[in-house]
Amino acid sequence: xxxxxxxxxxxxxVAVSTPHGMNHTVHNVNLxxxxxxxxxxxxxxxxGKTMTCMSLLNLLPEKAEVMQGNIKFKDxxxxxxxxxxxxxxxxxxxxxxxxxxxxxxxxxxxxxxxFIETLRTHLTVTKRQARKIAVDFLGEMDLPNPESVLxxxxxxxxxxxxxxxxxxxxxxxxxxxxxxDEPTTALDATNQLQVLKQLDKLRKEYNTxxxxxxxxxGVIAQLADExxxxxxxxxxxxxxxxxxxxxxxxxxxRVLLESRLGLTRxxxxxEKQVNVSxxxxxxxxxxxxxxxxxxxxxxxxxxxxxxxxEYKKDHLVRCVKSR
Amino acid sequence: xxxxxxxxxxxxxxxxxxxxxxTFILLHLIPGxxxxxxxxxxxxxxxxxxVAALRLELGLNKxxxxxxxxxxxxxxQLDLGMSYVSKNAVWDExxxxxxxxxxxxxxxxxxxxxxSLPMGMISAIYxxxxxxxxxxxxxxxSVSMPTFWFGFLxxxxxxxxxxxxxxxxxxxxxxxxxPSLTLAFGYIGTNMRLxxxxxxxxxxEPFVVYARARGVSERRIVSRHVLKKSLLPVVTGLGMSLxxxxxxxxxxxxxxxxxxxxxxxxxxxxxxxxPMIQGCVLFMSVIFVVCNLFVDLTYxxxxxxxxxxxxx
Numbered sequence: 161x162x163x164x165x166x167x168x169x170x171x172x173x174v175a176v177s178t179p180h181g182m183n184h185t186v187h188n189v190n191l192x193x194x195x196x197x198x199x200x201x202x203x204x205x206x207x208g209k210t211m212t213c214m215s216l217l218n219l220l221p222e223k224a225e226v227m228q229g230n231i232k233f234k235d236x237x238x239x240x241x242x243x244x245x246x247x248x249x250x251x252x253x254x255x256x257x258x259x260x261x262x263x264x265x266x267x268x269x270x271x272x273x274x275f276i277e278t279l280r281t282h283l284t285v286t287k288r289q290a291r292k293i294a295v296d297f298l299g300e301m302d303l304p305n306p307e308s309v310l311x312x313x314x315x316x317x318x319x320x321x322x323x324x325x326x327x328x329x330x331x332x333x334x335x336x337x338x339x340x341d342e343p344t345t346a347l348d349a350t351n352q353l354q355v356l357k358q359l360d361k362l363r364k365e366y367n368t369x370x371x372x373x374x375x376x377x378g379v380i381a382q383l384a385d386e387x388x389x390x391x392x393x394x395x396x397x398x399x400x401x402x403x404x405x406x407x408x409x410x411x412x413x414r415v416l417l418e419s420r421l422g423l424t425r426x427x428x429x430x431e432k433q434v435n436v437s438x439x440x441x442x443x444x445x446x447x448x449x450x451x452x453x454x455x456x457x458x459x460x461x462x463x464x465x466x467x468x469x470e471y472k473k474d475h476l477v478r479c480v481k482s483r
Numbered sequence: 484x485x486x487x488x489x490x491x492x493x494x495x496x497x498x499x500x501x502x503x504x505x506t507f508i509l510l511h512l513i514p515g516x517x518x519x520x521x522x523x524x525x526x527x528x529x530x531x532x533x534v535a536a537l538r539l540e541l542g543l544n545k546x547x548x549x550x551x552x553x554x555x556x557x558x559x560q561l562d563l564g565m566s567y568v569s570k571n572a573v574w575d576e577x578x579x580x581x582x583x584x585x586x587x588x589x590x591x592x593x594x595x596x597x598x599s600l601p602m603g604m605i606s607a608i609y610x611x612x613x614x615x616x617x618x619x620x621x622x623x624x625s626v627s628m629p630t631f632w633f634g635f636l637x638x639x640x641x642x643x644x645x646x647x648x649x650x651x652x653x654x655x656x657x658x659x660x661x662p663s664l665t666l667a668f669g670y671i672g673t674n675m676r677l678x679x680x681x682x683x684x685x686x687x688e689p690f691v692v693y694a695r696a697r698g699v700s701e702r703r704i705v706s707r708h709v710l711k712k713s714l715l716p717v718v719t720g721l722g723m724s725l726x727x728x729x730x731x732x733x734x735x736x737x738x739x740x741x742x743x744x745x746x747x748x749x750x751x752x753x754x755x756x757x758p759m760i761q762g763c764v765l766f767m768s769v770i771f772v773v774c775n776l777f778v779d780l781t782y783x784x785x786x787x788x789x790x791x792x793x794x795x
Contacts, residue, residue, distance in 0.1 A: 217695075217696055219692060219695055219696060247695075247698050247700060248698060249698070250695065250696055250697065250698040251696065251697040251698030251699075252698060255696070255697075256693070256696035256697075258689060258692070258693050258696070260689065263688070263689045263690065264689050264690055264692075264693040265690055265693070266690040266694070266708050266712065267690075267712070267786075267787070267788055268711050268712050268785065268786055268787060268788075269707070269708065269711075273707075277697075277699060277703070277707070278697040278698070278699065281697065281698045281699055281700070281703075282698060313787045313788070313791065315787075315788055316791065329697065
């Protein structure tokens with residue numbers, strides 16, 4: 161039985177204005193996120209992951225704008241919602257965990273101020289009540305001595321601790337959706353594992369839907385139910401996690417998986433396949449975005465309309481060869 | 484924190500020794516005999532005998548290093564000597580001019596803070612809008628317009644035409660307005676642009692994105708997150724302005740006949756009034772070091788990273 165998705169991204173297109181014209185960074189992205197599920201979003205830097213996330217919160221950088229598409233959260237049309245309403249959604253309904261916790265906090269303000277400020281933005285609580293909530297949730301994050309953590313400045317804590325503080329702030333408001341943008345990238349292995357555990361707890365205990373963005377397939381494999389692979393602004397393949405890992409159809413997904421397996425023979429093959437050249441995003445009107453780096457590319461890839469091909473139920477691929 | 488202040492104040496000693504030695508040497512390299520200047524100021528014909536007698540009396544005939552050490556010994560006992568011109572103690576003379584200078588400086592500082600901080604903040608928030616363009620023009624005018632010209636404009640319009648403020652002199656609070664505004668004007672542009680640049684930089688920091696993502700209101704982000712962090716470079720700017728202004732604002736003082744340190748210093752140079760020059764230089768060095776110390780203290784108050792990590 162399928163429940164109604166919490167968050168529906170429909171045909172999202174984002175462009176960034178550059179001195180050379182509008183640069184499309186996100187193309188026709190469709191995503192659905194359900195409560196208690198984790199949707200993984202994989203791709204290399206510049207593939208449009210962060211842009212997609214930021215459009216969900218209506219927090220795109222100044223130069224970027226949504227050209228087309230719809231984002232629906234519960235019954236709210238996020239792209240056409242008044243600024244003040246959007247502000248109320250942020251943090252309380254849709255929360256964000258940032259990539260680099262070391263720079264996500266204001267260095268001249270204590271953790272306590274960050275925490276209390278967030279709580280008091282969304283709840284009518286006194287400072288003392290807010291403080292109590294903060295202590296409780298920091299404790300739940302297995303942070304030793306929450307009282308003293310609150311008094312610290314961000315630079316006095318480690319990246320892993322800050323990431324857990326961020327998760328604690330998120331949990332305290334019990335959002336329906338959490339966007340975790342590379343939550344483990346800046347952390348060492350031990351901290352990574354702990355953060356992943358906490359995210360899992362969030363999903364299980366609070367039934368939060370998580371959009372987990374990462375370039376690390378290991379992280380995705382541990383948490384995600386479904387995975388979308390992004391390349392050059394397109395979702396090139398989308399499937400349930402096991403299906404994707406066992407039967408990758410898009411050449412780029414295969415390259416990603418192979419490079420992760422790290423077998424020498426395969427690695428060499430993949431290095432040959434993956435050309436170092438970056439996709440030239442401005443001139444990719446009809447051609448497959450992966451064409452320059454794809455080992456199997458031929459003339460059919462030049463005039464591919466980039467429609468999704470349904471390989472099997474719930475497994476979509478954007479590659480003309482997979483037909 | 485206490486240690487920090489003591490350390491900084493002890494660093495004053497070598498600085499003052501160095502500065503006083505250099506000015507002492509430079510002074511004696513200036514052509515012209517101070518004894519001759521002294522006699523002229525006292526309306527005594529500078530005959531050879533008179534000059535020789537005076538040189539003996541003032542100790543100017545002794546070797547240079549002995550003169551320096553004698554002066555230094557007196558300074559240690561807080562005796563800066565006697566002015567060749569007024570025959571008063573240098574201390575008394577300086578105190579007399581110090582009060583007007585402090586009045587002028589702090590009035591100007593208030594103008595600088597009250598005008599440049601809000602304007603810098605607004606132009607950062609409304610970057611590229613007409614407010615920003617306007618403040619850019621103000622900044623350019625402030626930096627490039629000569630002080631004396633601005634002073635004359637103020638006198639012409641506000642005193643002569645509208646008769647709002649007295650033209651010159653010192654006395655009531657109204658006397659203070661035009662000189663301090665003139666003095667402040669040159670510093671407004673720099674401090675305004677400093678705050679604007681620093682705020683724009685901070686508005687692009689990830690912590691602002693995160694604050695927005697937590698739903699914090701824009702007003703609060705600016706006032707609580709960005710402003711405090713952006714004030715750091717402005718504090719440096721203000722501290723330096725403060726030092727400069729306390730050292731004397733010769734032009735402003737001259738235009739408005741304001742009896743401050745600047746006038747005292749310039750006239751002592753013209754008259755070759757050695758003890759007075761030395762006294763003024765010493766005073767300015769102390770002012771600069773103290774202003775720097777003040778800036779650092781404000782810094783550590785504003786930025787916990789310095790307070791908690793640097794203060795070891």
